[in-house]
Amino acid sequence: MDNSRTSNAPSTKRRRRHRPNQRKRAKHRRPPSTDAVAVKTESTHNDNDQPNKRVRKQKLTSSKQPATNKADHQTKDAKTKPQDPVTDTNDKAKSLPDILTARNNEKATFEDLPVSIVQFVFSLVDVPSMCNLYIAMEFSSYAEEIAKHLDDRGVTVTAEAVATGDPENISFATLARLPPCHIRVTCNLVNMELTFWHLKQVTVKSVDLHLKNLDKRRRRFHPDLQFLGSTLKTLRLDYFYFFNDRIPTTLTNLHLLQCESYIDLAAFTNLTHIEVIGCSGVSVKELPPSIVSLKMNEVEFDASTLPHIEHVFGDKITNLPWSQVKSAKWVKIPSGQRMDQLTELEINGGPVEKDVEFPKLESVKIKSQDCKNVSNYFTVAQLAQVRILKAKHAMVEILHLLQNLTILHCRFHDELTERSQLPPNLVELSISSSESVWGVPPQLKAFSYTSVIDSKYKFRFNEPTLCVYAESDNLKSLVIKGASSVTVECPNVTHFTCWDPRKIRVDLPNLQSLTYRNSCWPSTQFPFKRGYPNLQELDLRGVSQDVVFDHPMKSVRLDDMRPQRLKFTTDRVHFNKCEIPADTDITARVLKCNSRFLSTRGIRCEELYCNEVDQVPPTVQKLSLSLRESSPYTYIHAKVPELCGCNVLTSLKITGGIWHYRRGLPVPPSVKQVSIWNQHWNRRKQHWEGVFFVTTPTRLEHFEFFDPRYDNCVAFSQQPASVFVENGCPWGQSGSLASFDSTLL
Known part of the structure; x- marks a missing residue:
C-alpha cells in the first residue's frame, strides 16, 4: 500500500467507528490522482501532525472531476476570485441564506442580493434613507438603481434644520450630493430668500414649490420665480398676490389659496391643472386651451374655450363640453345631456x-344632507x-338592483346580520343606523357602523342599548361609533376604531392600528391584556389607563388622559391635555405636547414642540417653545429652560414670552436657525421695550423676528x-426688514 495511505491510518480508523459502511464504499471509489495524493501527503507532515480537513474535502470533491482538468481546476480556484453569487448559474437553486454567505469565506455584501429583492427593500424604505443610501453606495453597481428609485418617488427638501432620522425631509446639503431628481419644496415668507438661494445652487429635473404666507395681511407680495425657468412645474401660493410676469410660462400646475389677483394665463400654454380656492375677489380673464383639470369655487368662468377639459370642480363653471368630461364635482348638469366619458360624480346640491x-x-x-333616498336623485x-x-x-331602497357595487356608504334602518342580503361584489360597507348589528356578512373586508340616536334621547342614560357583534375571518378594517355594547372576534382585523362603548370585549390578535375614544362616565378602558405585539399606531382619548408597550411603534x-405609567418607544408621540406621570419612560423621534407644562424626566426625543418645559433633553435637535406672557408686574412666572446643555440643538423657535429674554438670548454654538415670534394680539403695550440682543458663539444661518405690537431693535x-x-405698533401698522448675504453661509 502507498505510504501516504499508511500515514493516514489512525485518522481512518477513527472515522470508521462512526461510519461502518465506509469500507464497502471505498472499493467502488475512484482512486485519487497523483496531485491529490501529493497534496494530502504534504498536509500530513505539518508541525501539529493534524489532518487537514479542508484539503481532504477538496480532494474528495476533485476526485469526481475528470483527471485531465484537476490540476487546472485547483490552480484556478487558488488564484482567481469566485463568481458573483447573483450571476453564478450554479447558485440558481440555492436559497437566500446560501447566497448571503457568498461561498466559503467570502464576505456577503448588499450587492450580492438579487435585483428583485433589492427593489422590494427599496419600496419599504423612506426617501431620506434612500438618499443616504445613494451617498454611501455612489460608486457601487446599485447606484443607478437607487437614483432611478429616487427619480420615481421624488424628494422633499427644506431650508430648515433637519433632525436625524427625519422620514420626510432632507436638507439642501444632502440634495447637492444626489443626482438631478424631482424635488418638492415648502417654505414661508420668512425663510424664502434662504430657500431661493439654495435652489440656485443645485441642479434638479423639476420643482414643486409651495409658498406659504403665515401673516395673512401681506397679500400683495409675490416673489420673482423666473430664475427657476422650465424646472418649475407646480406652484402653490397661500395668501399671496399673483403676478403673471413673475412666473415661468412653462408652468403645468397652479394652485391658489386665498389669493388676490387678476388672472390672465393665456401665455401659459403648458398649463394643464389650475385650482383657485377661496379667492372671491379674483377675476379670471382667460385660460389657455391646454387646461385639463379646472377647480374653482366662488369664481365664475365660461369654459367654452377649453376643448381639452376633463375634470371639473365648481358650481359656477358654465358651458362645459359635457360629452368629454370624466369627473365632475359640485356642478349642475343640464337636462338631456349624455355623459359619455363621465366616471366620477359628486353632488352637493339638488337631484340629477x-x-x-x-x-x-x-x-x-x-354630500347633500337633503338627500334622504338615493332613488330621489338617480334612477336605476x-x-x-x-x-x-x-x-x-340617504337610504338605498334599490340596493338589490345595484349588483356591481363594491363600496357602499348609506343609512340602514334594519338590523344587520351575517345573512343579510348584499350585492355579491360588495367588500366595503359603512352604515349609519339606529339598530343593532348582530353579525357581519362574511364577504365584507371593511365595515363601519355609526349609531344614529333620535333627538328625544337627550341623555346617555335614557338612550336605548345598541349592540354590535362582529365575528369574521375576512374582515380587515372595523369602525364602531356610538354602540353601547361591543363584542369583536376578528382574527385578521388590522385597523380598529371604537367610540364611546360602555362594555367592550375584543379578540384582535393581528391589530396594527387602534383608535379608541370614550366620553362616558365612568369611562371604559380598552382591554390591553393581550399586549398586541403588532400594534403600530395608537390613539387614545378620555380613558385613564396606563400605556405600556415593549415593541417599537410608529405613532x-x-x-385628555391621566395615566399612572407610560412606557413605549415610537417615532411620533402627541400629548393633548394630558398629565405626564412620574413613572415615564418614552423614547421618540418627535414629541408634541399641548399641555401647559411638560416634565421631561424619563423622556428622550430629537424634536420637541411644547409650551413650557422644566428642562430640555440633551438629545433634542429641534426645539419649539410657547411661553406665557409675564412681567415683574404680574404673578405669572413661566418656566424658561436653560439651553446650555443642548450640544446637538440646531433649530430654536420661541413663541411669546419675549420679556424673559430682555437681558439677551444665549444660543448654544450648535444652533444654526433661530425664530422669535412674539405674536400675542392684545393692544396693551408691553412694559419692557429696548434692544433684543442675540448672543451666538457661531454665526447663525437664519434668524427671524416677528412682533406686531411695537418697534424693537x-x-x-x-x-x-x-x-x-417684522415689527410695528399695536394698531396694525407694520414694517419689515429682510437681508440676505450668501457670503456668510
Missing part, C-alpha cells in the same frame, strides 16, 4: 335630471354601472447670513 345618461358612471358621492338606469356609492345621509396620541454678536425682522 332623469333624462341625463351615464353609460360609464362608476363612482357617485352625495343611471346607477346601473356604479361600483362606488357614498351617500351617508402614539393621548388626549435687534442686535447680534455675529451677523446672521439670513435675517427677517
Whole structure:
C-alpha cells in the first residue's frame, strides 16, 4: 500500500467507528490522482501532525472531476476570485441564506442580493434613507438603481434644520450630493430668500414649490420665480398676490389659496391643472386651451374655450363640453345631456335630471344632507354601472338592483346580520343606523357602523342599548361609533376604531392600528391584556389607563388622559391635555405636547414642540417653545429652560414670552436657525421695550423676528447670513426688514 495511505491510518480508523459502511464504499471509489495524493501527503507532515480537513474535502470533491482538468481546476480556484453569487448559474437553486454567505469565506455584501429583492427593500424604505443610501453606495453597481428609485418617488427638501432620522425631509446639503431628481419644496415668507438661494445652487429635473404666507395681511407680495425657468412645474401660493410676469410660462400646475389677483394665463400654454380656492375677489380673464383639470369655487368662468377639459370642480363653471368630461364635482348638469366619458360624480346640491345618461358612471358621492333616498336623485338606469356609492345621509331602497357595487356608504334602518342580503361584489360597507348589528356578512373586508340616536334621547342614560357583534375571518378594517355594547372576534382585523362603548370585549390578535375614544362616565378602558405585539399606531382619548408597550411603534396620541405609567418607544408621540406621570419612560423621534407644562424626566426625543418645559433633553435637535406672557408686574412666572446643555440643538423657535429674554438670548454654538415670534394680539403695550440682543458663539444661518405690537431693535454678536425682522405698533401698522448675504453661509 502507498505510504501516504499508511500515514493516514489512525485518522481512518477513527472515522470508521462512526461510519461502518465506509469500507464497502471505498472499493467502488475512484482512486485519487497523483496531485491529490501529493497534496494530502504534504498536509500530513505539518508541525501539529493534524489532518487537514479542508484539503481532504477538496480532494474528495476533485476526485469526481475528470483527471485531465484537476490540476487546472485547483490552480484556478487558488488564484482567481469566485463568481458573483447573483450571476453564478450554479447558485440558481440555492436559497437566500446560501447566497448571503457568498461561498466559503467570502464576505456577503448588499450587492450580492438579487435585483428583485433589492427593489422590494427599496419600496419599504423612506426617501431620506434612500438618499443616504445613494451617498454611501455612489460608486457601487446599485447606484443607478437607487437614483432611478429616487427619480420615481421624488424628494422633499427644506431650508430648515433637519433632525436625524427625519422620514420626510432632507436638507439642501444632502440634495447637492444626489443626482438631478424631482424635488418638492415648502417654505414661508420668512425663510424664502434662504430657500431661493439654495435652489440656485443645485441642479434638479423639476420643482414643486409651495409658498406659504403665515401673516395673512401681506397679500400683495409675490416673489420673482423666473430664475427657476422650465424646472418649475407646480406652484402653490397661500395668501399671496399673483403676478403673471413673475412666473415661468412653462408652468403645468397652479394652485391658489386665498389669493388676490387678476388672472390672465393665456401665455401659459403648458398649463394643464389650475385650482383657485377661496379667492372671491379674483377675476379670471382667460385660460389657455391646454387646461385639463379646472377647480374653482366662488369664481365664475365660461369654459367654452377649453376643448381639452376633463375634470371639473365648481358650481359656477358654465358651458362645459359635457360629452368629454370624466369627473365632475359640485356642478349642475343640464337636462338631456349624455355623459359619455363621465366616471366620477359628486353632488352637493339638488337631484340629477332623469333624462341625463351615464353609460360609464362608476363612482357617485352625495354630500347633500337633503338627500334622504338615493332613488330621489338617480334612477336605476343611471346607477346601473356604479361600483362606488357614498351617500351617508340617504337610504338605498334599490340596493338589490345595484349588483356591481363594491363600496357602499348609506343609512340602514334594519338590523344587520351575517345573512343579510348584499350585492355579491360588495367588500366595503359603512352604515349609519339606529339598530343593532348582530353579525357581519362574511364577504365584507371593511365595515363601519355609526349609531344614529333620535333627538328625544337627550341623555346617555335614557338612550336605548345598541349592540354590535362582529365575528369574521375576512374582515380587515372595523369602525364602531356610538354602540353601547361591543363584542369583536376578528382574527385578521388590522385597523380598529371604537367610540364611546360602555362594555367592550375584543379578540384582535393581528391589530396594527387602534383608535379608541370614550366620553362616558365612568369611562371604559380598552382591554390591553393581550399586549398586541403588532400594534403600530395608537390613539387614545378620555380613558385613564396606563400605556405600556415593549415593541417599537410608529405613532402614539393621548388626549385628555391621566395615566399612572407610560412606557413605549415610537417615532411620533402627541400629548393633548394630558398629565405626564412620574413613572415615564418614552423614547421618540418627535414629541408634541399641548399641555401647559411638560416634565421631561424619563423622556428622550430629537424634536420637541411644547409650551413650557422644566428642562430640555440633551438629545433634542429641534426645539419649539410657547411661553406665557409675564412681567415683574404680574404673578405669572413661566418656566424658561436653560439651553446650555443642548450640544446637538440646531433649530430654536420661541413663541411669546419675549420679556424673559430682555437681558439677551444665549444660543448654544450648535444652533444654526433661530425664530422669535412674539405674536400675542392684545393692544396693551408691553412694559419692557429696548434692544433684543442675540448672543451666538457661531454665526447663525437664519434668524427671524416677528412682533406686531411695537418697534424693537435687534442686535447680534455675529451677523446672521439670513435675517427677517417684522415689527410695528399695536394698531396694525407694520414694517419689515429682510437681508440676505450668501457670503456668510
